[in-house]
Amino acid sequence: MNRAIEQGYQCCLRCTRLWPREATACKLCGKPLHSRTPKSIQATTAHLITAILCYFPANFLPIMQTTQLGQVKDSTILGGVIVLWELGAYPTAAVIFAASVMIPIAKIFALGWLCWSARFGSPQPAEPQTRLYRTIETIGSWSMIDVFVVAMLVALVQFGGLLTIAPGPAALAFCGMVVFTMFAAHAFDSRLLWDRIEP
Numbered sequence: 001m002n003r004a005i006e007q008g009y010q011c012c013l014r015c016t017r018l019w020p021r022e023a024t025a026c027k028l029c030g031k032p033l034h035s036r037t038p039k040s041i042q043a044t045t046a047h048l049i050t051a052i053l054c055y056f057p058a059n060f061l062p063i064m065q066t067t068q069l070g071q072v073k074d075s076t077i078l079g080g081v082i083v084l085w086e087l088g089a090y091p092t093a094a095v096i097f098a099a100s101v102m103i104p105i106a107k108i109f110a111l112g113w114l115c116w117s118a119r120f121g122s123p124q125p126a127e128p129q130t131r132l133y134r135t136i137e138t139i140g141s142w143s144m145i146d147v148f149v150v151a152m153l154v155a156l157v158q159f160g161g162l163l164t165i166a167p168g169p170a171a172l173a174f175c176g177m178v179v180f181t182m183f184a185a186h187a188f189d190s191r192l193l194w195d196r197i198e199p
């Protein structure tokens with residue numbers, strides 16, 4: 001077993017420098033040091049629950065409100081994907097569907113599973129789970145793609161009274177979902193995954 005904790009070391013999570021276990025703060029970057037982030041699972045779970053609460057309004061409320069010649073039309077994320085598909089913009093429809101519907105729910109499930117594994121144990125080895133965690137952290141910021149699409153459309157399509165596009169109430173919920181999933185990923189201490197392994 002080669003865990004740093006057993007050899008009297010702890011790692012700075014910001015600059016990855018190793019310090020003796022007695023150190024309380026990193027002498028290079030000043031970050032407080034903990035062998036395991038305190039209350040990591042609780043914080044991750046709380047952020048995940050908030051993200052799940054945002055997921056439903058984000059997908060069921062309109063994300064975009066189009067006004068064309070006085071007619072107001074609301075469209076949800078899924079509605080927008082269907083319209084794009086029907087217009088023949090298959091790659092855009094696929095990217096928005098993956099980034100806005102599939103990946104957020106996959107990330108929430110994966111983080112929930114990692115939390116469960118860290119707390120109650122899992123037959124899965126820690127290494128692939130750590131890799132999964134790193135993937136979740138890396139793709140985090142890409143989930144904002146839908147908000148960018150709406151923001152771009154709002155900025156581009158303001159043709160006076162003929163056609164206007166405004167963000168709907170789901171845009172805020174969607175931002176909340178993405179941000180809270182990112183907070184959850186950030187709050188999770190992946191070192192906890194290695195604690196349950198038999199030496």
Ligand SMILES: [Zn+2]
Pocket residue numbers: 012013014015016017026027028029030031
């Ligand atoms: Zn540091």
